[in-house]
Amino acid sequence: MEKRTAHFSSAARTSRRQFLTGASTLALSLSLAGAVPLPAFAQAPAPRRGGQIKIAVPAATSIDPVKLNSSGGIAIVQQVAEYLVYAEPDLTLRPVLATSWEPSEGGKVWTFALRQSVKFHDGRDMTADDVVASFQRLVDPANASPAAGAMPFLKKEGVAKVDQHTVRFTLDRPIGTFPYFTHTYNCVILPADYAGNFAEKPIGTGPFKLVSYRPQEGATFERNPNYWDAQKPYLDRLEIQTFESPQPMVLALQSGDVQVVQQLSYIDAQGIRNAPSVALIQADAADHRQLCMRTDTKPFDDRRVRQAVALCFDRPTMVRGLLGGLADIANDHPSAPIYPEKIEVIQRQGNMQKARELLAAAGYPQGFAIDLYTHQYLELPQFAALAQQMLAPAGIKVNLKIEPTNLYYNHWTEVSFGLTDWTSRPVAAQILAQSFRSTAEWNAAHWKNPQFDDLLARFEAEPDVGTRSKIGTELASLLNDEVPAVIAYFNKNLRASRTSVKGLTGSMSNYLDLTQVWVET
């Protein structure tokens, strides 16, 4: 969730396909009109070695990879240290420190072959010991890491070295898409003897070496001459500047003080969308907002009330009003169209008449009053205000409680009506499990459904996409019918650069991969 995301979308389905076939740089003005953009680097010249760029990223807190959670911190660490695999914008997996991976025992055991002759920045070889130590560190209950929550099925004992360049993960239960989980932002491979002092001793295998890091200012990097991919990276030097607010980032891009803005919101991009020297890069994502309703307390303990709430929303109007039309309409389940699973559930449309009937049947013919909690972040306050308007005709009087972020996240799973931002996860099962499994810590709706839990376990374990699509559709239908949360749209991620910067791609998770980025003279 800290991978602070922007959202953009082209309503046109063509542009998603275009995107999936590899075009990710589009002129925003074109995508705004829904036109099919041409890939900007289709006939691009060969990359040039040398040069440097400055990149604006949002604020960073800790840059210790184990505790890492801020988007600025993630962007800094990703230049220095690497994952086993990297999820490309179209969600195919690129081998990075692992060259291949194989499931066995129906997806319960995963064996990764590691790349040979990869060196850490201090000259030592990267081996299976380092990989084992890195993952054990993250899931060890003695260490505080957000990654433990992303991989509840992996225990410390489950990570084992097979030989010098082979690692085996034995999971608690089969996970059909496990390699994607190794791409969680904390899961960079560090030396086995890493002591928690990344700011002082930043050692990884990445394309750049960290030269200096200053809190609230940023970091400087130099090219790693011994990078395992000998041609890369193209840039000699790199500077990542952290910004406390988005507007100065955009101003710095306009003035040329920075050449890339790692992520920005639709609203912040307004000022530069027609600038000739700026390219906007858009990435499909699974980011979305969950309007959660506590299913264990009145009035939302009645399914008809939750359905009525979902029917009050005019989704196309929301997408237009909140995001300038640049988002995909969603259907009260979090399995976004970017995932390989094909979900087929009839789209819910706004229907005030039906909403009133359902409320009357549930014993609220006059509606009711309710507090809606959310926080001061991106379009959430506007979403909440729009919800207030759209629920009013049904007699639901919404009292807005818009709180500072840190305050909201202190009780977001307790409130009976809360609006929360969720960022993309590389697999659909992850969001489903984290937000709707009966036992999930962040099941803000307190929704418990044994049928859903069974289906989800099968969905997680299934390695075949076709079968996953079938189970995924059943899961989505359940959520759509039970409505623990209204999910009105899927946001998109946006990134901006000067046109002199080449090879930059977008990312579903706002990850920043600079290995293939170069600059024109």
Added chain:
Amino acid sequence: MLRFFGRRLLLLAFTLAVASVLIFAITNVLPGDVGRIILGPFAPQDAVTRLNAELGADRPVVIRYAEWLAGVAQGDWGRSYAFNTAVFPLVLERLGRSLLLAASGLAVLVPLAIASGVVAARREGGIFDRVLSVVSLALGALPEFVTGVFLILVFGIWLAVLPIQALPPEGAGPLTVAAHLVLPVCCLVLLLFAYLFRMTRASMIEALAADYTRTATLKGLPPRTVIWRHVLRNALLPTVTVIGAQIGWLVGGLVVVETLFKYPGIGSLIHFAATNKDIPLLVGCSLAITFVFALGNLAADLLYAVLNPRVRHGRNAD
């Protein structure tokens, strides 16, 4: 004078002690959980509890305060929870930066505002007075994120004559540093000019109409001497007090200007510390700012005494 000075220093030490107690007490009741803030909303509760224990944030506030006090007594200001670095060098670096910005701002603002106030008051109701009063008030009423963005757009992007980021590259010479500070200083001046200008102007008008001014003029002193020795000396007293009171804010409160011009000073740092419940950092920043604030007031009082002999003599008499 010495006694006055000594008493003020004692008062300063007392203020700092009270401030540190207050900060610990207040942060204890602030909502938010340090571990949760650092690890983010999606970290498991076990990890959050574990981190709080590692940081010691789960222990009673009295014990934490006692430990912190013992540390400070040995010159150790503790480590920031969120940045995982020592507090003291960070605070010191940021304080230096903020002092530079505040000093540059005052160096431009004070002579400009006082001179304009004097000129405007001497021709009260004149064209200069009227235009400047209206314009300065209008500009002063605009928040700094409006004037700042405007300055950046005009001088940084359209004309592209000034750097929009106030932090100079490492190892830059004094001229480069000055060039980088021009826009934020302008922003500060626009923000505060109206206040100081009107203050000076009002007290000048009052002093110009006072009996002693008429006496001085009637006894044949040249107007220059009357203004410098009699009018200005009296008229500046409230202005000096106001400037002294603004120093704390000028050093520690420029969060918006610092953010806009990417000039991380102590204002941004304390803002970060407060929103992230980073108590060691928050206390460190607060102490540094309280210290500067108290020193600023002390300097203002001393200057006041220099300008106004009555204060000086009064102190010596008791």
